[in-house]
Amino acid sequence: MGSCVPRDRRDRRLVTVIDLPSPTNKYAGPDREQYLGKRGRLLASSTHLLEIDLLRGGPRMPFAAPMSACDYYALVSRMEKRPRADFWPIRLREPLPLIPVPLRPPDPDAQLDLQAVLHHIYDAARYGQYIYEGTPQPALRAADQTWAQQFIPPRS
Numbered sequence: 001m002g003s004c005v006p007r008d009r010r011d012r013r014l015v016t017v018i019d020l021p022s023p024t025n026k027y028a029g030p031d032r033e034q035y036l037g038k039r040g041r042l043l044a045s046s047t048h049l050l051e052i053d054l055l056r057g058g059p060r061m062p063f064a065a066p067m068s069a070c071d072y073y074a075l076v077s078r079m080e081k082r083p084r085a086d087f088w089p090i091r092l093r094e095p096l097p098l099i100p101v102p103l104r105p106p107d108p109d110a111q112l113d114l115q116a117v118l119h120h121i122y123d124a125a126r127y128g129q130y131i132y133e134g135t136p137q138p139a140l141r142a143a144d145q146t147w148a149q150q151f152i153p154p155r156s
Helices: 030-043 114-124 142-151
Strands: 002-004 016-020 048-053 072-077 086-090 098-101 110-113
Touching: 030 048, 048 098, 072 098, 110 114
Parallel strands: 016 048
Antiparallel strands: 002 016, 048 072, 072 086, 098 110
16 A cells, blocks of 8 residues: 655644555455554544545445445545545546645645646656556456557557
């Protein structure tokens, strides 16, 4: 699991945890249990949680309200609104959204442009050199596979 933890500049208190579950967090086992324990402690605290699941496979993380069907999602759990949370369902063919990152009052939310971050990481890590080798796991639905073909560069 990857985490980013913005802290208040005045008192260094944890404000928001930005978490991206890893594949091992999504399936039954010790890593999932550890992740759910950490997540439960966060949800019981005065810290906001921004969870971004960009993995198509595996079960979704549990939450109080049902989540709509989607390929990916972002969830913002503001400590003052719990157990409610804001949910952004994301489909494979949609651009990634701009997500608010809660801060402490009186500061307004920061904005996280997931699509811009993805493009930056893709370019910086040179994913284009090897990302198209092999078959996506889990496999794409037939209609999505046909749609995705347009992005695969021809083999030389």
